[in-house]
Amino acid sequence: MINKYLCLVIFGFMIQTKAQNCTPQPAGTTIGDNGCVSLTYQNQTVSYKTVRAADGYEWLQQNLGSSNVATSISDEGARGDYFQYGRWDDGHQLKNSVTTETYPTPNNPLGLGNGTDKFYIGGGSPWTSNYTGWFANPNQNDSWSAKNISEVTEHNGIDPCKAIGENWEMPSEADWDLVMTKENIFPKPAGATTGGMQRAFDSHLKIAGAGARKESVFSFEGQRAYLWTKSASNNPNFYRYAYLGTSSLSTTGFGGDAKSFGYSVRCINKSNNSLAVNDAVKSDFSFGPNPAERFIKINTENAVKSVEVLSITGQKLSETKEKTVDLSGLTKGNYFIKITFENGKTTTKKFIRK
Numbered sequence: 184m185i186n187k188y189l190c191l192v193i194f195g196f197m198i199q200t201k202a203q204n205c206t207p208q209p210a211g212t213t214i215g216d217n218g219c220v221s222l223t224y225q226n227q228t229v230s231y232k233t234v235r236a237a238d239g240y241e242w243l244q245q246n247l248g249s250s251n252v253a254t255s256i257s258d259e260g261a262r263g264d265y266f267q268y269g270r271w272d273d274g275h276q277l278k279n280s281v282t283t284e285t286y287p288t289p290n291n292p293l294g295l296g297n298g299t300d301k302f303y304i305g306g307g308s309p310w311t312s313n314y315t316g317w318f319a320n321p322n323q324n325d326s327w328s329a330k331n332i333s334e335v336t337e338h339n340g341i342d343p344c345k346a347i348g349e350n351w352e353m354p355s356e357a358d359w360d361l362v363m364t365k366e367n368i369f370p371k372p373a374g375a376t377t378g379g380m381q382r383a384f385d386s387h388l389k390i391a392g393a394g395a396r397k398e399s400v401f402s403f404e405g406q407r408a409y410l411w412t413k414s415a416s417n418n419p420n421f422y423r424y425a426y427l428g429t430s431s432l433s434t435t436g437f438g439g440d441a442k443s444f445g446y447s448v449r450c451i452n453k454s455n456n457s458l459a460v461n462d463a464v465k466s467d468f469s470f471g472p473n474p475a476e477r478f479i480k481i482n483t484e485n486a487v488k489s490v491e492v493l494s495i496t497g498q499k500l501s502e503t504k505e506k507t508v509d510l511s512g513l514t515k516g517n518y519f520i521k522i523t524f525e526n527g528k529t530t531t532k533k534f535i536r537k
Contacts, residue, residue, distance in 0.1 A: 215235060218232070352453070379426075396446075409447060
């Protein structure tokens, strides 16, 4: 009998401590400073570590549902849970959640009611016009920003980051683009020999290779990272995610996938940027037009050391010292323009060649 109760006590302790042991406080003002947040997750009070990232904002330093900050890319405790787009902490994101092809009515966040622990699969190929999977809507007018059940609509699900507090939110593609640039994760820094996954783990964000859940299958656990953004893709039914691969060549950047896929969630607090001068968001330069057809012009009073055009995978395609960049050699598509100033600061922005 004693052993039985002892086991129950130990089991209960393990459940209650499936998170970091830290005192809630904001991250300090210096890049790399840690903080801590407390929230209710799976009906328990848990604590997660945060960090002041190189973009000046406070980020979770671990995935929602994880038990610790990553100690390695393959750290199982740092993988966390696998959310479907537009859904919140209702149990569907757990690795052992039951799958179903019976969708809610209506098939969108409004049909979930207070939530369900079922993970929706099926619906055909999201690449086809007759796709009927979870939250299918080819109009690309959906969001993931509701604060609570009362704000849920047919086009907007609860942002799971709101469980931390009103100022916390699901990152947009622009948020991920900025922090990955400032943390030297993506585009690939000149001379880098490691893959994006390694650079992400080495960064202040300490990202682990959680892999992904697609249908009933888990893929690339301990190897790659797929992290949701709240941004829509150009392809119908697809929403954007940040992708980190192991190759030192091209497997890092952004992609689009169906809302039914299970990806990791990180959260950002943009209410307290600590950088007195953030060269990434200063308005002392601009460029355009964007989209551009033949030329892009850099407008700045600062001395420019170089302007590079990069492919979407981070490969350098051209370089100049001029403030007018010739794009005639590029095919239509998405690219990056990287500006290095004489003061040593750099910024990278995305543009479209039309």
